[in-house]
Amino acid sequence: MEDNLNALTVLGFEGAFNLPVWVGQRQRLFEKYGLEVGLEYVKGSVDMINRMTSGSAQVALTSVDNVLAYRAGQGETADGSAPDLVAFMGGDHGFLSLMTKPEVASVSQLRGKCLSVDALTTGFAFVLREILVANHVALTDVTFDAAGGTGNRYRALVAGKHDGTLVRAPFERLAERHGFNVLVRGSALFPDYLGTVGAVMQSWASTNQDQLIGFILAYREALNWIFDASNHEAAVEILRTGFAELTDDEARAVLDDLMDPNDGLIHDMSIPDAGLDQVSRIRDAHAPVSTYESRRDCVDLRYLELAQSSTRWAR
Incomplete structure (x- = not known):
């Protein structure tokens, strides 16, 4: 030592x-x-x-x-x-999950709602936008609020300040205990993320x-x-x-x-080309x-x- x-x-x-x-x-x-x-x-x-x-x-x-x-x-x-x-x-x-208030049971019900992100144009904000687009919800139909890191967003969600947000493990399990819904798991939509x-x-x-x-x-x-x-x-x-x-x-x-061998920690610590490409494609779909x-x-x-x-x- x-x-x-x-x-x-x-x-x-x-x-x-x-x-x-x-x-x-x-x-x-x-x-x-x-x-x-x-x-x-x-x-x-x-x-x-x-x-x-x-x-x-x-x-x-x-x-x-x-x-x-x-x-x-x-x-x-x-x-x-x-x-x-x-x-x-x-x-x-990523370990990403879209969590919402108990009364919001589908992505389509997010119209007119307020969603929190870390920052508006970085991090996982564009993943959230991609989920909305994939479910035919226009970005203009929701309001985005920059609320900081995962823990901050989880606590704000539980406190009723927002209608939904992307959280990372283990906050989706903690939120479920409070009656909140997991609408989408990122790994289902973006397997290479x-x-x-x-x-x-x-x-x-x-x-x-x-x-x-x-x-x-x-x-x-x-x-x-x-x-x-x-x-x-x-x-x-x-x-x-x-x-x-x-x-x-x-x-x-x-x-x-x-x-999990596909969606968990990267045991060999590599940066897979497929993962980097998927993040780039999502960013380029929404960034100027x-x-x-x-x-x-x-x-x-x-x-x-x-x-x-x-x-x-x-x-």
């Missing part, structure tokens, strides 16, 4: 998909690679980008759509741009390569731990610590979601300027490839 640890601030959003970070912290995996990792939740994607560009954080676990948007100058910060931001590893496939990625500023990564590779290797060890059946009860306990409202059975169901041709520029896999070539990768 390293004595002198490098502090690494990781920004993220509330959700069960943070399990690899929690495992890495509990099992002291990051410390093996000389890192002291702190996970901090942001208010929303704008807050995240501002903190990344200011240098107050080093790594973000965020939607790849945010990387596409800010690389292309289509974000919602003061200048809307973070051209130095790149995705360096894959995290998950790429959700969370690890993102970093290239300028920081180029001068801190060893730290970034160490983070990747520790995250990989955490994933191996999660996918090891002998650790499942311990993983359930960690999930319940993160979300005290979850019952044991609900936490086990969430863990099953996380380990196409990012499709530049989508490959938002990915830098050199650090993941160096980690994969390490003898520690297979552990």
Whole structure:
């Protein structure tokens, strides 16, 4: 174990998909690679980008759509741009569910309703628009409200401030307990969708390569731990610590979601071309300027490839 640890601030959003970070912290995996990792939740994607560009954080676990948007100058910060931001590893496939108030039983009943998103033109906002279009609901028939990250939107929904929103695991299970409806699961409409990625500023990564590779290797060890059946009860306990409202059975169901081979955590941490393409196509269907041709520029896999070539990768 390293004595002198490098502090690494990781920004993220509330959700069960943070399990690899929690495992890495509990099992002291990051410390093996000389890192002291702190996970901090942001208010929303704008807050995240501002903190990344200011240098107050080093790594973000965020939607790849945010990387596409800010690389292309289509974000919602003061200048809307973070051209130095790149995705360096894959995290998950989104775990997205459209939740609505109990009285809203179908997508068509969302006409005239207020839907919340993180930010209006980044993150998963365009997925919500795509769901509406697929169900023949005009975007002009609903009102969108920028309400911040998943946890904020869930709490606002339960408090009656909005009629519907996209949430991520495990908030759909918590909302169902309150009588709210799951109208659409994102995996059903967008089977290749790429959700969370690890993102970093290239300028920081180029001068801190060893730290970034160490983070990747520790995250990989955490994933191996999660996918090891002998650790499942311990993983359930960690999930319940993160979300005290979850019952044991609900936490086990969430863990099953996380380990789903098609829709769960990305065990090899790759960034699938099909997933990136699907996010790009959805963004280009709704954004004023196409990012499709530049989508490959938002990915830098050199650090993941160096980690994969390490003898520690297979552990």
